[in-house]
Amino acid sequence: MTRKQRRLSLIAGAGLVLASALGLVAYALNDQIVFFYAPSELAEKNIAPGSRIRLGGLVAEGSVKREKDGEVFFSITDTAQVVPVMYRGILPDLFREGQGVVAEGRMEPDGSFHADSVLAKHDENYMPREVADSLKSQGLWKHNQETATQ
Amino acid sequence: MSWMSGFSIAELGHYALVLALALSLIQSTVPLWGASARDNRLMRVGTVSTLIGFLYVTFAFGALTVAYINSDFSVANVWENSHSAKPLLFKISGVWGNHEGSMMLWVLILSLFGALVAAFGGNLPVTLKARVLAVQGWVATAFLLFILTTSNPFLRLTPAPGEGRDLNPILQDVGLAIHPPLLYLGYVGFSIVFSFAAAALIEGRVDAAWARWVRPWTLMAWIFLTLGIAMGSYWAYYELGWGGWWFWDPVENASFMPWLAGTALLHSAIVMEKRGALKIWTILLAILTFSLSLLGTFLVRSGVLTSVHAFATDPTRGVFILAILVLFIGGSLALFAWRAPELKQGGLFAPISREGALLYNNLFLVAATATVFAGTLYPLVLEALTKDKISVGAPFYNITFAPLMVPLLLAVPFGPMLAWKRGDLAAAAQRLLFAMVLAVVALVATLIIEGVQHPLAPLGIGLGIWLIAGAANEIIDRSGIGRMPLKTSWARFTGMPRTAFATALAHAGLGVTVIGIVATTTYQTETIVSVKPGESLETGGYTLTYQDSVPHTENNYREELYRFVVSRDGEALLAIAPAKRFYSTRQMSTTEAAIKTFWFSQLYVSIGDQHDDGSLTVRAYYKPLVTFIWLGAVLMAIGGTVSLSDRRFRIGVAKPARAKRLQEAKA
Numbered sequence: 001m002t003r004k005q006r007r008l009s010l011i012a013g014a015g016l017v018l019a020s021a022l023g024l025v026a027y028a029l030n031d032q033i034v035f036f037y038a039p040s041e042l043a044e045k046n047i048a049p050g051s052r053i054r055l056g057g058l059v060a061e062g063s064v065k066r067e068k069d070g071e072v073f074f075s076i077t078d079t080a081q082v083v084p085v086m087y088r089g090i091l092p093d094l095f096r097e098g099q100g101v102v103a104e105g106r107m108e109p110d111g112s113f114h115a116d117s118v119l120a121k122h123d124e125n126y127m128p129r130e131v132a133d134s135l136k137s138q139g140l141w142k143h144n145q146e147t148a149t150q
Numbered sequence: 151m152s153w154m155s156g157f158s159i160a161e162l163g164h165y166a167l168v169l170a171l172a173l174s175l176i177q178s179t180v181p182l183w184g185a186s187a188r189d190n191r192l193m194r195v196g197t198v199s200t201l202i203g204f205l206y207v208t209f210a211f212g213a214l215t216v217a218y219i220n221s222d223f224s225v226a227n228v229w230e231n232s233h234s235a236k237p238l239l240f241k242i243s244g245v246w247g248n249h250e251g252s253m254m255l256w257v258l259i260l261s262l263f264g265a266l267v268a269a270f271g272g273n274l275p276v277t278l279k280a281r282v283l284a285v286q287g288w289v290a291t292a293f294l295l296f297i298l299t300t301s302n303p304f305l306r307l308t309p310a311p312g313e314g315r316d317l318n319p320i321l322q323d324v325g326l327a328i329h330p331p332l333l334y335l336g337y338v339g340f341s342i343v344f345s346f347a348a349a350a351l352i353e354g355r356v357d358a359a360w361a362r363w364v365r366p367w368t369l370m371a372w373i374f375l376t377l378g379i380a381m382g383s384y385w386a387y388y389e390l391g392w393g394g395w396w397f398w399d400p401v402e403n404a405s406f407m408p409w410l411a412g413t414a415l416l417h418s419a420i421v422m423e424k425r426g427a428l429k430i431w432t433i434l435l436a437i438l439t440f441s442l443s444l445l446g447t448f449l450v451r452s453g454v455l456t457s458v459h460a461f462a463t464d465p466t467r468g469v470f471i472l473a474i475l476v477l478f479i480g481g482s483l484a485l486f487a488w489r490a491p492e493l494k495q496g497g498l499f500a501p502i503s504r505e506g507a508l509l510y511n512n513l514f515l516v517a518a519t520a521t522v523f524a525g526t527l528y529p530l531v532l533e534a535l536t537k538d539k540i541s542v543g544a545p546f547y548n549i550t551f552a553p554l555m556v557p558l559l560l561a562v563p564f565g566p567m568l569a570w571k572r573g574d575l576a577a578a579a580q581r582l583l584f585a586m587v588l589a590v591v592a593l594v595a596t597l598i599i600e601g602v603q604h605p606l607a608p609l610g611i612g613l614g615i616w617l618i619a620g621a622a623n624e625i626i627d628r629s630g631i632g633r634m635p636l637k638t639s640w641a642r643f644t645g646m647p648r649t650a651f652a653t654a655l656a657h658a659g660l661g662v663t664v665i666g667i668v669a670t671t672t673y674q675t676e677t678i679v680s681v682k683p684g685e686s687l688e689t690g691g692y693t694l695t696y697q698d699s700v701p702h703t704e705n706n707y708r709e710e711l712y713r714f715v716v717s718r719d720g721e722a723l724l725a726i727a728p729a730k731r732f733y734s735t736r737q738m739s740t741t742e743a744a745i746k747t748f749w750f751s752q753l754y755v756s757i758g759d760q761h762d763d764g765s766l767t768v769r770a771y772y773k774p775l776v777t778f779i780w781l782g783a784v785l786m787a788i789g790g791t792v793s794l795s796d797r798r799f800r801i802g803v804a805k806p807a808r809a810k811r812l813q814e815a816k817a
Binding site for chain 1: 391392498500501509513514517518520521524525528529538539540541542543545546548549550553554678679680730738739740741756757758759761767769
């Protein structure tokens with residue numbers, strides 16, 4: 001092979017690998033990402049049962065019911081709408097009524113939410129960022145909450 | 151008068167930081183001028199200002215540390231992140247457990263690397279050394295300005311509060327004492343490689359010697375980054391209480407991207423050093439690696455991850471780092487575009503050759519870096535543009551990152567078996583027969599033991615064994631063990647360069663990590679149940695019997711220890727006590743998992759809620775071979791260290807030759 005042919009085959013090989021990487025990324029971004037919704041957005045958008053989403057808001061006061069077998073029932077609210085949630089497993093340390101939370105899972109046909117994970121990671125304000133943002137956008141963010149932990 | 155010393159130390163630290171900035175301005179300019187004017191005295195100014203600047207930064211960092219140790223709450227940063235009842239170790243590690251302090255650590259390590267080149271770079275051509283220090287000075291100037299204008303850790307509070315607000319309890323752990331310094335030594339360490347690349351471009355000359363000078367620095371940074379990432383992963387695993395060891399979280403990706411690019415750089419620099427080829431590409435990789443470190447700093451330190459919203463409302467820090475990012479990445483790429491075409495290319499090679507194999511490695515590593523880059527930035531860009539919030543997690547990377555790793559890992563054992571310039575693939579395959587047989591045996595054995603319900607897992611285990619056996623195969627083959635008389639092969643074995651062992655160790659480490667990942671992900675068992683005292687649960691063949699719970703109080707927290715007896719086949723083995731801690735200052739509780747290691751596997755137990763009737767929700771995992779994940783990384787780092795000890799790369803190796811010449815001249 002001449003120098004030029006070698007260079008061409010090299011560029012072709014590199015192009016092939018990068019193109020397949022790009023293809024994989026495009027496919028995965030189409031298929032494997034999970035959208036975040038607040039309860040009101042959920043009500044608006046009419047999400048099909050079975051699709052995978054993240055649902056975030058506050059844990060409604062008085063809604064938490066723990067069953068013996070590790071099942072937990074609670075509701076997530078953004079004060080405008082309420083979505084009942086079923087989860088099986090151990091809740092994060094900071095899970096409390098009135099606290100912000102993000103649950104990931106699927107919508108059931110009856111409009112309830114079946115969570116398979118409840119977010120345990122928090123930022124330094126102990127509030128999942130999507131929840132903080134959606135509370136802020138609805139004017140529910142208490143300013144003292146923000147400054148108290150800065 | 152501890153109050154007096156407390157009063158002055160923060161101001162002295164602040165002052166030292168300002169002086170360090172002034173020195174870094176000298177470091178950024180004078181040696182450049184000296185290098186173009188060929189003036190040795192001016193170039194020496196670069197060395198001296200770098201060393202003194204490092205002393206000032208160290209002093210400033212020390213001053214902040216003293217404020218933490220003395221619990222001087224008149225310093226706002228100490229008040230926000232410390233507490234007088236905290237153990238000494240966590241008072242010290244609290245220095246970098248917050249934004250301002252961690253930027254101080256960043257700059258400390260940056261100037262440390264500059265100082266190392268200034269002190270030990272005597273074997274470099276004087277103009278190259280001067281230019282390297284100058285570029286390092288630019289980076290230092292930018293970040294010192296950033297600290298002084300937006301993130302000053304020495305701000306005072308009047309009146310001084312009586313007690314601090316304590317460090318986030320999750321961070322009160324030995325992990326925090328070790329993880330950030332290691333990580334920063336790694337990804338800030340790549341700054342020196344960047345400086346070498348920029349200096350070479352300014353110089354307009356890059357040759358094999360350049361690669362030999364740069365390789366020890368690349369290796370050093372890479373070793374620390376490897377350990378830092380592994381340490382961070384293990385810390386998250388035991389601290390967060392649910393046994394996950396990698397989350398594809400943007401903060402993790404921020405350090406993983408420079409690691410991938412740095413690994414590629416490590417390999418391409420070999421080609422450049424040995425064969426004089428891939429020069430331009432290696433320079434570009436050096437720039438990209440540190441650019442990714444800068445990107446990581448931007449992601450973690452600008453607040454953009456915490457909230458795109460918060461970033462928009464208080465953008466001072468974010469915009470400042472973004473400006474640094476644009477300036478350095480844009481500037482260095484512009485310099486690259488301008489000067490790189492002038493560099494002479496050298497070293498032809500066939501596609502099937504050692505060079506070809508290393509290039510193949512680079513291609514896949516860079517493509518993999520690109521997928522992580524896309525997965526990390528896409529959600530941020532999408533949210534900024536459309537307000538849609540998405541999360542990109544493991545499923546994304548399983549489809550993008552993993553498929554790119556398979557062809558790369560399959561090829562790893564072939565690399566060292568191929569000759570430079572023109573290799574013979576069939577011959578290499580023949581020599582790798584031993585490794586292939588072992589890999590297939592491992593695959594079949596896994597299939598027989600674990601069954602076919604996870605068809606990909608045996609392939610993964612086989613791949614891991616292929617890497618380990620391939621590494622051993624290389625050593626056996628080169629030393630001629632089994633083919634030659636023992637004495638000959640021993641002589642060949644001891645005569646091999648250390649880099650050969652380094653390669654084998656690092657590649658085997660990769661295999662060990664792969665096995666750990668595959669085994670844990672596929673074959674772990676998870677049990678979540680409620681138990682009352684006296685009741686048992688079972689996971690992975692171990693029986694855990696809940697005894698009782700006892701309270702325990704420490705200075706800054708109180709905890710409830712839940713005692714269990716672990717038994718197997720009816721025989722009691724040991725007692726464990728996972729706990730729930732409550733930190734009163736921050737009103738926060740944390741879960742302390744109990745982890746027991748059996749050979750290389752672990753039993754992982756954490757506690758959920760306690761119910762009114764005395765029953766307790768328990769989450770217990772059996773994680774087979776989970777420690778392989780981190781042991782493999784440690785092996786890789788050991789491989790790096792062995793390579794660093796190779797005679798070729800010893801810093802200052804040119805000195806004896808020069809001394810000899812001098813002697814001859816005298817004689």
